Amino acid sequence: MKRSIWAGLSGAVCLSALALSGAAASAAPRVELQTDPPLSQIExxxxxxxxxLKAVADDGQPLEDAILELLLNTPPKTPWLTTDFPVVEGTMLARLTLPAPQGEAQFQQVPPIRGSYQLQVxxxxxxxxxxxxxxxxxxxxxPENPVKYRNLAILLSILLLAGLGGGWVIGGSQPPNPGEVASRPVQLVLSGTVLVAIATLLYISITAERAGAHTEAPTGQDNYTEPLNAEPVPTNITATLEDQAIATVGQAIPLEVELTRAETGExxxxxxLDINTTSLEYERTVFDFTAxxxxxxxxxxxxxxxxxxxxxxxxxxSPAANSSIPFEPFEFSQRIDVTGVAPPLFVxxxxxxxxxxxLALGTAAGFWLRRRSTQHAL
Amino acid sequence: MYSSKLSTLKRAKQGVLSVPVQAILFLSLGSLSLWMLFFSSYPATHNTMHQTRHHTLGVGCH
Incomplete structure (x- = not known):
């Protein structure tokens, strides 16, 4: 009886503590995050x-007239099962300040790799x-792109089968013919593997040559290009966009937009500013926000x-609603060439x-199977 | 002198024919092909295999 009373009391205390901690958590000002598509569907x-993002006050109401300073970091390094951008792992992806007049702000970003991102607001x-x-x-x-698991399974299956075949032949251990260094089957396996290596080199060389032949000559507008549908910069406004460092994979670089009146410098x-970054290789937006x-x-x-x-x-x-200097909306752009970085050798x-x-596992299995079948035949 | 050369040649031949050496040769050639396809930073190789590398788990591209 006493035991059941104590159990009941301790349960009530626990529930109260949970309720209190829940109330405390909901009372603190916080930032709510929503994504489109939902997180589970992101690739x-x-x-x-x-x-x-929504900045919420203690009472759950959005904080009006706020400024959100964002710092987005990529997931930590995973050297034992690398992502396709190992140099990007554990680095800063973006740092920016967004206005939030109603306590809400949005930005678009392509997450480059799988893993746990940190967004400090x-x-x-x-x-x-x-x-x-x-x-x-x-x-x-x-989450990781599911296609990658499928392709890895295909690759490993091919390696396992190739290993099994190689091990099976090597396990035959027939004596070589007079004047030959290796037995015929072993010669065939090694020659076959050499042929695969040659075919791989040929394929790569021919594909690279064909791709090179189709590459268009540079237009000479590498540093400044205007999209075809651009609204031109008015003559009374000076607009500049500067990248303040050489863009390199794995390093965030500062960029600056500056707007002044051409005549007075005011x-x-x-x-x-609606700022959009598009990958010219894939012709898709990789980063977009309004500031x-x-x-x-x-x-x-x-x-x-x-x-x-x-x-x-x-x-x-475009001008703000309360802008003291009225002007027609306009658009300008700049091409940024990015220096790629090879993955670390260790990775x-x-x-x-x-x-x-x-491949070695397959070879060992093939070798063992051949030896076992030979012994059984004897 | 001649017989010692012959015996060295015989030992080398036996070594090459041994199962471990054959297996190592086979694995090395396979490994070299894999390196070329998935891990070499040589631009021609990288550009050709770019999409495949991006779509295979455990393969770094940039």
């Missing part, structure tokens, strides 16, 4: 994902003193170009080790 290095009021600034750390998991503040220029007519952000291919950063500028050797291990 890395595919379509851009819309990240919607610092929420502060546009007008100091309106509310206490706070920081929330959000994590989200991006900064154009609070202009609305505003500051009182100096500038907007600075950092972003990583995670694919070693040319990108086009396009800035669509490549680890993966090669796995593949060679499976």
């Amino acid at each position: 890395p290095f595919s379509e851009p994902v819309i990240f919607s 610092r929420v502060s009021p546009r007008v100091p003193g309106t509310f206490e600034p706070y920081t929330d750390l959000l994590t989200f998991q991006v 900064p154009i503040s609070a202009a609305v 505003q220029t500051d009182t100096q007519g500038e907007f600075v952000w950092e972003q990583q170009f995670f694919d070693g291919a040319p990108h086009l950063v396009t800035v669509h500028v 490549r050797l680890v993966s090669l080790g796995y593949c060679t291990g499976v």
Whole structure:
């Protein structure tokens, strides 16, 4: 009886503690994250994902007139089962400041790799003193592309079968003919493997040559290009977009947009900037967000170009509703060439080790099966 | 002198014909082909195998 009373009491205490902790958790100001598509349906290095952020106060209401400072980091390094962008693992993907007049902000980003991303959001009021600034750390998991598992299974099956065949022949151990170094079957296996290596080299060389022949000559507009449908920059406005470092895979670089009046040099503040980064290789958006220029007519952000291919950063500028300098919306863009970085040698050797291990496993199995069948025949 | 050379040649021949050496030769050739296809940073190889590398688990591309 006593035991049941104690059990009942302890259960009630636990429930109360849970309720209290839940109430405490919901009372703290926080940032809510939603994605489109949902997190479980995201595929890395595919379509851009819309990240919607909402800064929420203690009472659950959105914080109005807020500024969100975002820092997006990629998942930690996984040297024992690398992603397709090992250099990008454990690095900064983007750092930017977004206005949130209604407490909400959005950006689009292609997550380059699988794993657990960290998004640090610092929420502060546009007008100091309106509310206490706070920081929330959000994590989200991006699953691996299922096609990769299928392709790995195919590759390992091929290696296992090739190993089985090789091991089967080597396990035959017939004596060589007079004047020959190896027995005929062993000669055939080694010659066959050499032929595979030659065929691989031929395929690569021919494909590379054909691809090279189809490459178009550079247009001479590598540093500045305008999209065909661009709204031209008005003559009374100077608009610049500067990349302040050489874009390299694995490193976020600072970029800056500056808007001034051409005649007076007066900064154009609070202009609305729709900034879009497109991969020219895949012709798809990899990063997109809306921001505003500051009182100096500038907007600075950092972003990583995670694919070693040319990108086009396009800035669509429109005046804010309360802009003191009226102007027609316009658009300008800049091509950014990105330096690719080869995966670390250690990471490549680890993966090669796995593949060679499976080939060796198949060889050992083939060898053992052949020897066993020979012994049974005797 | 001649017989010692002959015996060295015989030992070398036996070594090459031994099962471990045959297996190592086979695995080395296979491994070399794998390296060329999936892990070499040689531009021609990389560009040709780009999509395949991106779509195979455990293979780094950039």
